Amino acid sequence: MTAQTLFIILVVLLLIADHVKKRRPKNFPPGPLLFPFIGTVVDFKQPIHLALQKLIGRYGNIFSVQFGNLTFVVVNGYQLVKEALVHQAEVFADRPHIPLLREIFKGLGLISSNGHIWRQQRKFVLSALKSIGVSFEERIQEESRYLTEAIEEEKGQPFDPHYKINSAVSNIICSITFGERFEYHDSQFQELLHLLAETLLLIGNFWGQLYNAFPWLMRWVPGPHNKIFKHWKKLKYFVNGVIAKHKEDWNSSETRDFIDCYLKEIEKSKDDSISYFNEENLLCSTLDLFLTGTETAATTIRWALLYMAVYPKIQEKVQTEIDTVIGQSRQPMMDDKENMPYTNAVLNEVQRMGNVVPINVPRMATSDITLAGFHLPKGTTLIPSLTSIMFDENVWETPDTFNPEHFLENGQFRKREAFLPFSAGLFLLIADCMKRRQPKNFPPGPFPLPFLGHLLHMDFKQPHRTVEKLAGKYGNIFSLQFGNLTFVIINGFQLVKEVLVHEGEYFLDRPQIPLIYEIFGAFGLVASNGHSWKQQRRFALSTLRNFGLGKRSLEERIQEESRYLTDAIEEEKGQPFDPHFKINNAVSNIICSVTFGDRFEYHDSHFQKLLQLIDETLYLQGSFWNQLYNSFPTIMKWIPGPHHTIFKNWEKMTCFVREMIAKHREDWNPSEPRDFIDCYLKEIAKADADPSFHEENLVFSTLDLFFAGTETTSTTIRWALLYMALYPDVQETLPTKPGKARFEILDKFKGTVLIPNLTSVLFDKNEWETPHTFNPKHFLEDGQFKKRETFLPFSAGKRGCLGEPLARIELFLFFTALLQKFTFQAPKDVKLSLKFRMGLALCPQPYQICALSR
Incomplete structure (x- = not known):
């Protein structure tokens, strides 16, 4: 028997079964021809009560219709509706299972x-x-x-x-x-x-x-x-x-x-x-x-x-x-x-x-009954048409x-007996339970909109400003809800320090943020928790140290890369240019040399596309669309929008890392590890290797290092050059690096997601003399550099940025090398702006700058 024959037999059997199921009982109210599977076909271009009204002329005041698996008996006219709802009220007291x-x-x-x-x-x-x-x-x-x-x-x-x-x-x-x-x-x-x-x-x-x-x-x-x-x-x-x-x-x-x-x-x-x-x-x-x-x-x-x-x-x-x-x-x-x-x-x-209520709420017969001479078995669904009465x-x-x-x-x-505007009761509405009660003594917050929570409270172009306003109203600890996610926001140096340092053991885990979890799962350095995170972090720190972190060899790599960067900027010959991807390329080459064992030329189109993917992803993950996805992941998966670009970009970056790992495998020599990937492959190959060391963790740990080791430092350097052009008198004295305002870590507090707000620390008026002014004197005392305890650009605690030592070296060497070689200034007749573009980090708006050789 062929597949085609089997298919025909199956279709025939389904048609027979559907016909038997839809067959009207004996002496059941008549109705239009029933089509297989569909049932009654009516003109849904017009309201259903008008479509049913048309059938009265053909079938009378009582007839039946079927929509899919549901059968309804429609009752029309005052006398018949009164008989069903008043005289036979006990029989038609129940609601059907709609x-x-x-x-x-x-x-x-x-x-x-x-x-x-x-x-x-x-x-x-x-x-x-x-x-x-x-x-x-x-x-x-x-x-x-x-x-x-x-x-x-x-x-x-x-x-x-x-x-x-x-x-x-x-x-x-x-x-x-x-x-x-x-x-x-x-x-x-x-x-x-x-x-x-x-x-x-x-x-x-x-x-x-x-x-x-x-x-x-x-x-x-x-x-x-x-x-x-x-x-x-x-x-x-x-x-x-x-x-x-x-x-x-x-x-x-x-x-x-x-x-x-x-x-x-x-x-x-x-x-x-x-x-x-x-x-x-x-x-x-x-x-x-x-x-x-x-x-x-x-x-x-x-x-x-x-x-x-x-x-x-x-x-x-x-x-x-x-x-x-x-x-x-x-x-x-x-x-x-x-x-x-x-x-x-x-x-x-x-x-x-x-x-207003053209069709009464459906009723269900609780026993067999005869209505207008027709037999209605127990369980029959009745629809009284109020339109037919009115x-x-x-x-x-x-x-x-x-x-x-x-x-x-x-x-x-004059009262009219046939006037029944409210006999239908109340409109049918759909419900689904979604309870979101907060524990007693939970941090306060604004009144949340149903379902949306506080999404509409936030200005996603500058969310840290919204948080600052809310802190003024609710204090240094308050809560916000976005869809199904609840966050507790921590503000001010003392409270942030208490949470991240003194109580650090309680705030080690990452929450399952839907978009991040969809991409990373529980792998890598950023999204993992528990034993896996401890193993991956320990190994990454050890490997970074082996390849020069904190040593002269890494300093030499940065010095070498700074020469490539200054050469690239010199090619602009003092004309206006956007330093964005030159800086990103230079900074990224440091982490690439450690993870991949190689650097990439500034004119490498394939690598430039990767850097642009990182930049776009960084922006989108701080946008409204990202928050919307995290709030309503089950819905947003099916809705078109920019959030889908995040997944596409991460997939491309993941493919790039997988390709690099595959190339390493081709000529891998366990006795001569060249970079992070080689070291990780060696760890995987060990007979007594921890089970958390496998290829997926290698892919996502490498991706974490590549992404984090590129964007944060390069963004800070871009801010630095912009500030230098705007403050030429500061530039002449070769200042220390500027601060930055951004959100950092998301931690879990007994299931509650905690957000330490670093903006509140870096702009705390109780800690900084002129918090909203660019002022290098914040870090000077009697002409000497002054460390500030409240300076937390990389967060703090056990889940602080593991690349912080590398970032500090990069910032100092790149910045001083650039100002040693060039004077940066705005193009002629152009006023530079300190306006930012919100993403995972606060980036400067795209700008052009002139680099004049000294």
Whole structure:
């Protein structure tokens, strides 16, 4: 039997299985032709409620549709919907297992729960809202004042009322559930409202339906539906944070809001084995109230304002009634409603025409039932179509026209039995738990945005400035969150010294920063921890010493390379040039001679490309895109952007190192090690070699030395030449090297990621006489060089830079050799700038300079 025959048989079997599965039971409501695997095909270019409305004309007020593996019975018309939701309410009390809901809510909360959980939660919520609802009216009156004032600020100019209205409405339910309201200009709260609006839009569109139809497939398919999960995580995190704050100062005898009431119920029911009062149900119930208490009413008010603008005569009638009953001297009260039939009728007509909830929340039959003569087996999912009621031509005189007269009779308000704008309950929303509670007595920090944390707080072009401002507000130790990562920032010399030196044993490990871990794993010198790190660091230090670190031989190599550098600069003949890659090449050649046993010519195009890769990678790893990847790695892997260039560049640099190792293997002689790679190969070959010595650690240790041994020192020299051109009087006296400001080590403190902020040390006004001024006298005393304990350009402690001794030698010899040979100055009519470019290090912006021979 051929593969082609087997494939055909498999397809046929799948088609038969799908047909059997999708076959409608006997006397089941009819519906459109079912296509294999897909089910019912409808026009998703239009909203789903309109697509279903079209099927009424062909199949009547009850019909069935299938989307993927889900089967729905759609019920239309007032009489049939009333029969299902009112007369047969007990049968259709449960919620079906809709994939989006099931995956996120886990059957908790008010909307998606069933049985005993639902009854228990609903009873409690109704009781709690009633107990704290005495001042509902006053709260709404107060919020309406804030809303009218916010609108008055527009001074009659065109504006979008969307989020002003959403803020006002949401503040009512927030005051009840959270015990507070939010300002309309609160950026964090506005972000939440935007998330909520977009989530509701996405749930109701084609992508949300597609996910429910084919969840096993759509989990892996990129598309707008993934935003639903992202946004819900942010919203859930926000509510978790509010609950956590409530628990900090909760007093069971003084319940302030819904959360306090629920915490009291949890405490009261902790010994009840059948109680479902727990923090997960608190979270989901609070979210249900927050979301549904915001969007439905706010959307209706937005429709109302739109209809008033479209129908100015109707608006005039409403205003006349308001002026007559209320006037302009006081606020509206609920007692006024009975005396305002026209206003009441207009609001009801807005709700009918706005059709805010076009399809009711799906219900599930808890037993077999006959509805409209059709047999619905237990487990059948029912969708009551509220659209069919709101626009039923058998109920409304002019169903497709905005007409407040639908709710008036002889000038008095008329209740309509078929008016069911809220019978659908509340919108379905997707949730996924993401708790981020901090331990007690954890360092403080700004209020984090849900899901994003403090990403929007940071200026990623100059993050050290943001940190400096936060230190002014929260002190020398505070915390920040970026996505799922929490950092504790340490500032000031004394605290940094305490952490890195006195308590160094507790801060030895590296955290798993997603991007770094993706590239290096746990290999090399920078990213490794524990035994592997100790072995690699010990070996690297020993090998560097064997090849001249701290000896005359290495000094001679730097002196030789400085001659090549001065020769290259002389070729510019005093004309403006960018010294960037000449300096990088010279500095890199020192570490290359130690690791690879060779140096590279300044005109070697292949090596110049490598240096440019290092420069670009250094920049990108300090950018917003890098932080975004570290915050949301699972998402950012699939999103295009500059962060992918980081991986490509590291791959190219890794290939370069692997090629160098392969060349070394070809003529390797263990008795004559020429460089670091030879020594490492010899260590690997030892019979009793530590298991941490293998080729992957060789690759990444070499890469660490190459990268770190190139960029930091060369960047400092570039700053030095720039300062010399800007301070010619200092240049004449051959000063010591300048300081630099940058972030250094990331350490782990009992699982907490610690960032010692070296900027706070190098610019500490308590340690430096003129911290923000270039002043070599900071390091002079009576004309002699003065060591400063607070000078920590290479960090400190056991995980300090292992190449610090080499860097100090390079800085002194290269710098003095260059100033011995040249005078550096700005090109004619050019003003040099000290502005920096943020990356892993603070680099000067690209500049051109003139080097005049002395």
